[in-house]
Amino acid sequence: MLKVALRRFLLFVLTLWLLSIIVFLASHVLPGNVGRAMLGPFADPRAVDQLNHELGTDRPLLAQYADWLGGFVQGDMGDSFAMRQPVAPFVWNALGNSLRLALLALVLVVPLGILGGVLAALFVGRPLDRVITVGGLSAAVVPEFISGIVLILIFGVWLKWLPLSAAAPADAGLLVQIKYLLLPSIPLVLVLFGYIARMTRAGMIEALDSDYMRTAMLKGLKRSTAIRRHALRNALLPTISVVATQTVYLLGGLVAIEVLFHYRGIGSLIYTAAQKKDFPMLQAAVLVVGAVFILASLAADLIYAWLNPRIRLGGGE
Amino acid sequence: TMPRAARAAVPGGVLRMAQTVPAATLDPMKIADGGGITTLSQVGEYLCFDMPNLTLAPQLAESWSPNKDGTVWTFKLRQGVKFHNGATMTADDVVATINRLADPANGSNALSAFSGVLSAGATRKIDDYTVEFTLDAPNGNFPYYLSSDNYNAVILPAKEGAEFEKNWIATGPYKYESYTPQVGAKFTRFDGYWGPKAIADRIEISYYNDIQPQILALQGGEVDLILQAPVLQSVALLNDPNIQILTGPSTAHEQVHMRVDMDPFKDARVRRAIALCLDRPALVNGMMKGKAAIGNDSPFAAVYPSTDQSVPQREKNIAEAKQLMEAAGMKDGFEVTLTTEDYLELPEYAVLIQNAVKQIGGKITLQVLDQGTYYGDAVPGKSPWLDSTMGITDYGHRGVPNVFLAAPLASTGTWNSAHFNNPTYDGLVASYIAALDLEAQRASASQIQKLLLEETPVLFSYFYDFVSATKVGLNGVIPTAMGQIRLDQASF
Amino acid sequence: MTDATTPALAVEDLSVSYRVRGGERQVVHGVSFTIGRGEAYGLVGESGCGKSTIAYATVGYLARNGQISGGRIEVAGRDLTHLSGDELRHLRAGAVSMVYQDPGRALNPSLKIGRQMAEVYEPLGLGRREALSRAAEMLQRVRIADPRRVLDRYPHQLSGGMQQRVCIAMALAINPALLILDEPTTGLDATVEAEVLDLVRQLRAEFNTAILCISHNLGVIATLCERVGVLYAGTMVEEGTAAELFAAPRHPYTVGLLRCLPQRGRRKDQGPLDTIPGFLPAADLRIDGCVFADRCALARDLCRTTPPPLFDLGDGRRSRCHFWQEAPDLPRTEPALPTPAPVAADAPPLLGVEHLSKTFHMKGHSLKAVHDVSLQLKAGETLGLVGESGSGKTTFARLLLGLVAPDQEGSLQLDGKPLPGLLDRRSAAEGKALQIVFQNPDSALNRAHAVRRIIGRAIGKLAGLFGAARDERLLELTRAVRLPDRTLGTKPRQLSGGLKQRVAIARAFAGEPRLVVCDEPTSALDVSVQSAILNLFVELQAKRQVSYIFISHDLGVVRFLADRIAVLYLGRLMEVGPAEQVFSGPQHPYTEALLSAVPSIDGRRATRIRLSGEIPSASDPPKGCVFHTRCARKIGRICETEEPPLADAGPGHVIHCHIPVEELARLQAAAAQESAASS
Amino acid sequence: MSDAPLPLVASDGGAAARERRERLRVLLRSPTFLVGAAIILFWVFCALFGEAVVPLDPYADDMMNYLMPPSAEHWFGTDQLGRDVFSRVIVGSRDILTVAPLATLISTLAGAALGLVMGYYRGWADEILSRVIDAMLALPTIVIALLALVALGTSTITVVLVIGFTFAPIIAKTVRAAVLAEREVEYVAAAELRRESGLYVMFIEILPNVAAPILVEATIRLGYAIFAVATLSFIGFGIQPPSPDWGLSISTNYGLLTGGYWWTVLFDSLAIASLVVAVNLVADAMQAALHD
Numbered sequence A: 001m002l003k004v005a006l007r008r009f010l011l012f013v014l015t016l017w018l019l020s021i022i023v024f025l026a027s028h029v030l031p032g033n034v035g036r037a038m039l040g041p042f043a044d045p046r047a048v049d050q051l052n053h054e055l056g057t058d059r060p061l062l063a064q065y066a067d068w069l070g071g072f073v074q075g076d077m078g079d080s081f082a083m084r085q086p087v088a089p090f091v092w093n094a095l096g097n098s099l100r101l102a103l104l105a106l107v108l109v110v111p112l113g114i115l116g117g118v119l120a121a122l123f124v125g126r127p128l129d130r131v132i133t134v135g136g137l138s139a140a141v142v143p144e145f146i147s148g149i150v151l152i153l154i155f156g157v158w159l160k161w162l163p164l165s166a167a168a169p170a171d172a173g174l175l176v177q178i179k180y181l182l183l184p185s186i187p188l189v190l191v192l193f194g195y196i197a198r199m200t201r202a203g204m205i206e207a208l209d210s211d212y213m214r215t216a217m218l219k220g221l222k223r224s225t226a227i228r229r230h231a232l233r234n235a236l237l238p239t240i241s242v243v244a245t246q247t248v249y250l251l252g253g254l255v256a257i258e259v260l261f262h263y264r265g266i267g268s269l270i271y272t273a274a275q276k277k278d279f280p281m282l283q284a285a286v287l288v289v290g291a292v293f294i295l296a297s298l299a300a301d302l303i304y305a306w307l308n309p310r311i312r313l314g315g316g317e
Numbered sequence B: 001t002m003p004r005a006a007r008a009a010v011p012g013g014v015l016r017m018a019q020t021v022p023a024a025t026l027d028p029m030k031i032a033d034g035g036g037i038t039t040l041s042q043v044g045e046y047l048c049f050d051m052p053n054l055t056l057a058p059q060l061a062e063s064w065s066p067n068k069d070g071t072v073w074t075f076k077l078r079q080g081v082k083f084h085n086g087a088t089m090t091a092d093d094v095v096a097t098i099n100r101l102a103d104p105a106n107g108s109n110a111l112s113a114f115s116g117v118l119s120a121g122a123t124r125k126i127d128d129y130t131v132e133f134t135l136d137a138p139n140g141n142f143p144y145y146l147s148s149d150n151y152n153a154v155i156l157p158a159k160e161g162a163e164f165e166k167n168w169i170a171t172g173p174y175k176y177e178s179y180t181p182q183v184g185a186k187f188t189r190f191d192g193y194w195g196p197k198a199i200a201d202r203i204e205i206s207y208y209n210d211i212q213p214q215i216l217a218l219q220g221g222e223v224d225l226i227l228q229a230p231v232l233q234s235v236a237l238l239n240d241p242n243i244q245i246l247t248g249p250s251t252a253h254e255q256v257h258m259r260v261d262m263d264p265f266k267d268a269r270v271r272r273a274i275a276l277c278l279d280r281p282a283l284v285n286g287m288m289k290g291k292a293a294i295g296n297d298s299p300f301a302a303v304y305p306s307t308d309q310s311v312p313q314r315e316k317n318i319a320e321a322k323q324l325m326e327a328a329g330m331k332d333g334f335e336v337t338l339t340t341e342d343y344l345e346l347p348e349y350a351v352l353i354q355n356a357v358k359q360i361g362g363k364i365t366l367q368v369l370d371q372g373t374y375y376g377d378a379v380p381g382k383s384p385w386l387d388s389t390m391g392i393t394d395y396g397h398r399g400v401p402n403v404f405l406a407a408p409l410a411s412t413g414t415w416n417s418a419h420f421n422n423p424t425y426d427g428l429v430a431s432y433i434a435a436l437d438l439e440a441q442r443a444s445a446s447q448i449q450k451l452l453l454e455e456t457p458v459l460f461s462y463f464y465d466f467v468s469a470t471k472v473g474l475n476g477v478i479p480t481a482m483g484q485i486r487l488d489q490a491s492f
Numbered sequence C: 001m002t003d004a005t006t007p008a009l010a011v012e013d014l015s016v017s018y019r020v021r022g023g024e025r026q027v028v029h030g031v032s033f034t035i036g037r038g039e040a041y042g043l044v045g046e047s048g049c050g051k052s053t054i055a056y057a058t059v060g061y062l063a064r065n066g067q068i069s070g071g072r073i074e075v076a077g078r079d080l081t082h083l084s085g086d087e088l089r090h091l092r093a094g095a096v097s098m099v100y101q102d103p104g105r106a107l108n109p110s111l112k113i114g115r116q117m118a119e120v121y122e123p124l125g126l127g128r129r130e131a132l133s134r135a136a137e138m139l140q141r142v143r144i145a146d147p148r149r150v151l152d153r154y155p156h157q158l159s160g161g162m163q164q165r166v167c168i169a170m171a172l173a174i175n176p177a178l179l180i181l182d183e184p185t186t187g188l189d190a191t192v193e194a195e196v197l198d199l200v201r202q203l204r205a206e207f208n209t210a211i212l213c214i215s216h217n218l219g220v221i222a223t224l225c226e227r228v229g230v231l232y233a234g235t236m237v238e239e240g241t242a243a244e245l246f247a248a249p250r251h252p253y254t255v256g257l258l259r260c261l262p263q264r265g266r267r268k269d270q271g272p273l274d275t276i277p278g279f280l281p282a283a284d285l286r287i288d289g290c291v292f293a294d295r296c297a298l299a300r301d302l303c304r305t306t307p308p309p310l311f312d313l314g315d316g317r318r319s320r321c322h323f324w325q326e327a328p329d330l331p332r333t334e335p336a337l338p339t340p341a342p343v344a345a346d347a348p349p350l351l352g353v354e355h356l357s358k359t360f361h362m363k364g365h366s367l368k369a370v371h372d373v374s375l376q377l378k379a380g381e382t383l384g385l386v387g388e389s390g391s392g393k394t395t396f397a398r399l400l401l402g403l404v405a406p407d408q409e410g411s412l413q414l415d416g417k418p419l420p421g422l423l424d425r426r427s428a429a430e431g432k433a434l435q436i437v438f439q440n441p442d443s444a445l446n447r448a449h450a451v452r453r454i455i456g457r458a459i460g461k462l463a464g465l466f467g468a469a470r471d472e473r474l475l476e477l478t479r480a481v482r483l484p485d486r487t488l489g490t491k492p493r494q495l496s497g498g499l500k501q502r503v504a505i506a507r508a509f510a511g512e513p514r515l516v517v518c519d520e521p522t523s524a525l526d527v528s529v530q531s532a533i534l535n536l537f538v539e540l541q542a543k544r545q546v547s548y549i550f551i552s553h554d555l556g557v558v559r560f561l562a563d564r565i566a567v568l569y570l571g572r573l574m575e576v577g578p579a580e581q582v583f584s585g586p587q588h589p590y591t592e593a594l595l596s597a598v599p600s601i602d603g604r605r606a607t608r609i610r611l612s613g614e615i616p617s618a619s620d621p622p623k624g625c626v627f628h629t630r631c632a633r634k635i636g637r638i639c640e641t642e643e644p645p646l647a648d649a650g651p652g653h654v655i656h657c658h659i660p661v662e663e664l665a666r667l668q669a670a671a672a673q674e675s676a677a678s679s
Numbered sequence D: 001m002s003d004a005p006l007p008l009v010a011s012d013g014g015a016a017a018r019e020r021r022e023r024l025r026v027l028l029r030s031p032t033f034l035v036g037a038a039i040i041l042f043w044v045f046c047a048l049f050g051e052a053v054v055p056l057d058p059y060a061d062d063m064m065n066y067l068m069p070p071s072a073e074h075w076f077g078t079d080q081l082g083r084d085v086f087s088r089v090i091v092g093s094r095d096i097l098t099v100a101p102l103a104t105l106i107s108t109l110a111g112a113a114l115g116l117v118m119g120y121y122r123g124w125a126d127e128i129l130s131r132v133i134d135a136m137l138a139l140p141t142i143v144i145a146l147l148a149l150v151a152l153g154t155s156t157i158t159v160v161l162v163i164g165f166t167f168a169p170i171i172a173k174t175v176r177a178a179v180l181a182e183r184e185v186e187y188v189a190a191a192e193l194r195r196e197s198g199l200y201v202m203f204i205e206i207l208p209n210v211a212a213p214i215l216v217e218a219t220i221r222l223g224y225a226i227f228a229v230a231t232l233s234f235i236g237f238g239i240q241p242p243s244p245d246w247g248l249s250i251s252t253n254y255g256l257l258t259g260g261y262w263w264t265v266l267f268d269s270l271a272i273a274s275l276v277v278a279v280n281l282v283a284d285a286m287q288a289a290l291h292d
């Protein structure tokens, strides 16, 4: 188990390193004029050159990468082109905000999704199952900004129940914050519900049809007991990884929602950095998103392994 | 809207404003975008202030005057002006500020405005309250270069000015309280202000990535005003009973350039024909919802005092346009690509031009680029902006037409996308710029206007207003088309 | 509980159907049988005939789309078809239990054995500690030596045999009136199977439980059951006591089935095996007459129009055949075929294998799948390769073919010339000389390609024929393997298992191979199909002088085909020798154990040489003789420390054992006498 | 050996062919498939012939009649330039139905080829590529696309390429897994015994057998491609003005919602929703038919 964890951790570092290369290369494929992009078309060429030199964008690529990575390893994510100050506080702040939104969405959707999936599996082929699967699928694939707009229209503009923006006042308490985050989290709930319900349903159907479930039933156990004790546990194992892999979407994939709701999550940070070609900011934010994802899947793997005796205890005697 | 005096202003309270996130740092020397200018205008002041009606009001200078030929200008400074750190403003501060801006080593954003006008070291202290500027060339409109029009020219203390961003020391009615990049800025009343003290206790600016969330925030009551509401994006506000719209004239406009050195625009008749296709009143009233003024294919907007209003307005005339085309041997029309940036109403404007030109057989293919791509490296050969056969470029407000006349149209102009090269024109512009009195300016303007109508290298079909929006009942807001906003006398 | 005279199970006129894509598919047609208290009843039949369906109907646990469409089932006097949910639960909790195939899946992978066993006592209202101690007791009764430890394990930590014992313990824990065993040993090795069967027999005596045992393996049924019912296409075609039914079948299907088996030391030179032509009718096909009529050599018009009733033949024997009296004289279907000429003793070797080894390197450890194997094969000879699962048979086959790289030290020769280990290095001629027929024709044939393409491509690549020559060869080949021409245009999935295997054989023979490796080519097939394929192998060998390496776990099949036999254990060769000698002895103790593990149809069997313990892991084999951990004839420390020598047991017969050959012969003769005496 | 004619097929006549037809029939009878296919066909028709059938010129401006609510003349109202929203929604399907399928095609071709090579040859190249793919999959699609589009500049072609190559690793991963399983199937060993070339084994032997999952995966990716293109257009990095594209229209007009001009946004939103849902319904039905 410890060895597994160590192996996974080394893999994590390797993947992260590869990611850093991808991210760095992606932001340097075309030799754009950073200073010009920063200062705009009407700025004087002398000012542009001056800025390029200050930023060090006129140095060789490898040197820039080495510098950047070296800084990163020491916890220095570099300075934003646009802000001319360290990007780290921006990234951590945005990540914190994203985590808050993600947490709320997960808290809402995980129980709902599991419940939906279990119900669908129990009534497989029946109308309830069709409603949950087709409805879940449809909700999952509609872009979240579409559902976001509709929700804004209904709850924000017409009914005026919920604030239109996700950013709560700085001194807001927990409940107020939740109130502000509710509207943006619903599109995420809609998107994730389908995934989680689907995985749970598949796992549950498999578990319900399994031989060990049959064994349990033939022992004379009540169906509900057998489901609770035998089916559910095995059925929910795969759901763990779904939840983990969806964190990447929740942390970083929400560009549209964060833009729509004017929320300062990591998605909108990436978006603004992209708009402004603020590469240090973009690189740092993207890398952090990647790291969080890899960490989450690492955690999911370990939890999975821990809950699954076949992996936890290794092979036979 | 309510007359200003209808209610006595109650001191106190907080004014909350929405603004687009400043694109870069808030170093006055470097700022170049609305978010930065607005934020800065809460604490910073200029020697003179370009009022909404394009006349200069004294601010930190009390008066100014040129020498005979307009090559040396002398400014008398206001006395008793205190910086936020308590120091008194003197000529030393002004000289230091302006010289810093004009020095190429600092990479200041004002370089392009000062180039050919004012060099480093050309600013001199006469006495504690008198400053003298020796120009590179005669310039009748020089005070505008030191006014809020040149938004970088905020007067800063000589010593602390170089590190403004530490504590934002300037002379304005509000002083710095806090600034969180990307989030917002807060200001409190400066009790040592030289003029009437500010009414509201505090100003809070919240930054938004986009105009849409600003509109939502205004309608949702989270902010009290939006400084800049581009008309196409803020239609939702126009008929909202809880919102009042402040409209100010501006000389901001969209230039449609046609490269005079490339087919199909080598023949001026073709360029004129295209100009004749546009229904300018419809553009202004339809697309711009009435928040614009008709243009007459020259930078001389009607609001410029120097504009010759008697030059006949070009109107839509398809028959004449067709004749011109036939005369130019292009009866069967032409094909061309219209390149523009995805900014404000430019894509829509491009569509309208595309539709309009169809009437004379013109087939326009549209290419809408993101802003960065459109401007490219901003040098010929590396910039669709300067290289495209036909393009539309947004130009912000200028208090005087000098830049509009020179950079995009003069043969040496660095932004000459039309590649317009006309010695007569160049001469006329030089004499316009050198003219010191309005009469002389107007005379040159008239000739320029007529020449441009004939040549039409660039279409100026409208000048769009500067539109701000506030909650109903908020009075005393003074926005400028340049992006500054004075809130010290504003209140509910 | 009802009194002891009510039968443990009474099935009356049972019909079961499944809802498939909107339609009803009846798979059990009016089946009736009764199992008395303490009686063991066997249901045999080929795959898909409805055995499991009947079993699940009996415990009220049909698949979601299945339903009992007629008849009744009484378990210990209670009609299952009319029970409420709770009553059914009580019945399951106390009166009936079930053990099925694949014990690894029957146990919940994420719960400890103890927890799962304790659950059995839950409906009886036992406390947790009490339940656990009862569970331990139960494990002891299924001969698990260290019950406390096993209770604390997860299923995957136990071997297949252990898992099945746990399942049996769980099933017997409630002392049920009826225990249903559905293919309880399928998928287990013969040696493990034998153990489980022994265990069930002993437990039955102890618990006096009635047993319904379901299997496709006639031997298993014969070993375990007193009475037998034969199912064909969801219909009970014959019933009777095991002894009589197997000795004197009274239904053409049973007769045919028994004749298909290569039994009682039958060999290829004694003529071909019998076959049952044709196929099982589709479940949803409406048949007017006898379900077996299409495949029956006795069938007449009556059979095709009138379904036969279940004739009572007296003595509890019944047969659903209009002409049951004629059944024993069912005409043979197979004409005499050429048999391969015996291989000359001095024939030059075709293939030589010297010290062949294969080590798989995996994360953290390595595994010797084949270890130092040397043997020789002559042209036209068949070498049978036997051994338990995991003994390295397939790996050995792949080594010969060059599909996996052998370890450095070994070498191969073809016709006395060195043969490179890897396929890439072999010449074209060497490459096509060795071909293979895989176990599972479904995976051996590309399901995306038509039969013509599969065989044609092989002819093109291996025989180098194209155009008309290829087409000619294609037809010749398909006829040789008795593949109807019209199958050429079809995809493999449209063919039955037997036909698919013929396609695979045709492909293997496309380039006139010198040696064909057959890796369990019939174990995925039903008995009736198996015999036809075995006949085909014999015929092809007779006509083409090809050599075979024939891998199988079915010793009957190997005995039928093989001239010589090699026995593998943990990748090591235990014994090689002429087939007859290996079967008659003296044998390696492992061979002896394998042979004695085979359940035979006549119900008689040699005293079982029980293999104690589990197969050791191949990645950590025992020192000395690798078999010593399980050897019944282990003689002492020498077995644990020294690798056994090669002992010569006759011409071409070698045994790797520390016990001298003469001593082995003596011991084994004594054992044979003993068992003859006891039966 | 019996010379009696052997029945051709396993148990019942024509079983497999019938089964395939059966599968198709099941698919054609599945309501999800039918609904999905009908909607897709509708939009494809609109993309191909929309301009010819719409009542009004979707590009013609009518500047003085801007933002008119739905009426008999303008069923879905008019937009800021007085253009007919109904016609624009119909014609607006064209760009997304060009970009998304093209991107899907690229990703499927590239992904399938990559997956085949990785799964078949394995070894260090596979190891490295797998790591790179894993690293890429650690980022949300939108983020990768943003990163690439910022670097390359936004245009229809770059959007196609970027989405294509963003999805390719995902498809490669799926295909690789399928090929890894497939290459252990014995017909591959049989082909190797015939000394078939690697290309033949990959593309002639293995590919047809993994075609079904690739097809399903491609359909699912098509749904995501539409999702991604719409989202990118919405945030300004996708299809560029002046296209009547749905995502773009929403992006330009969603600010009008609070002014009560809901028709400028609602119909485009519904169009996107209907298209993605339809594609996914089809994918779902196909998957179900395959695993039935």
Ligand SMILES: Nc1ncnc2c1ncn2[C@@H]1O[C@H](COP(=O)(O)OP(=O)(O)OP(=O)(O)O)[C@@H](O)[C@H]1O
Residues within 6 Å of the ligand: C018, C019, C020, C025, C027, C045, C046, C047, C048, C049, C050, C051, C052, C053, C054, C063, C064, C065, C066, C216, C283
């Ligand atoms: N859930 C089901 N739905 C539809 N058909 C089924 C179902 N279960 C079994 N069948 C069909 O019913 C017939 C009998 O199946 P059953 O499993 O009872 O056979 P079996 O004799 O146990 O076969 P095997 O030896 O392969 O286990 C087969 O044709 C099978 O395809």
Ligand SMILES: Nc1ncnc2c1ncn2[C@@H]1O[C@H](COP(=O)(O)OP(=O)(O)OP(=O)(O)O)[C@@H](O)[C@H]1O
Residues within 6 Å of the ligand: C360, C362, C367, C368, C369, C387, C388, C389, C390, C391, C392, C393, C394, C395, C396, C618
């Ligand atoms: N590719 C491989 N990598 C690692 N180990 C392998 C590989 N192939 C086979 N083995 C191991 O080698 C040993 C021999 O396997 P092999 O398949 O040759 O046995 P077998 O006698 O054919 O068994 P069966 O009767 O189950 O087919 C087993 O322990 C197996 O797990």
Ligand SMILES: [Mg+2]
Residues within 6 Å of the ligand: C051, C052, C053, C183
């Ligand atoms: Mg079965």
Ligand SMILES: [Mg+2]
Residues within 6 Å of the ligand: C393, C394, C395, C519
């Ligand atoms: Mg094998």
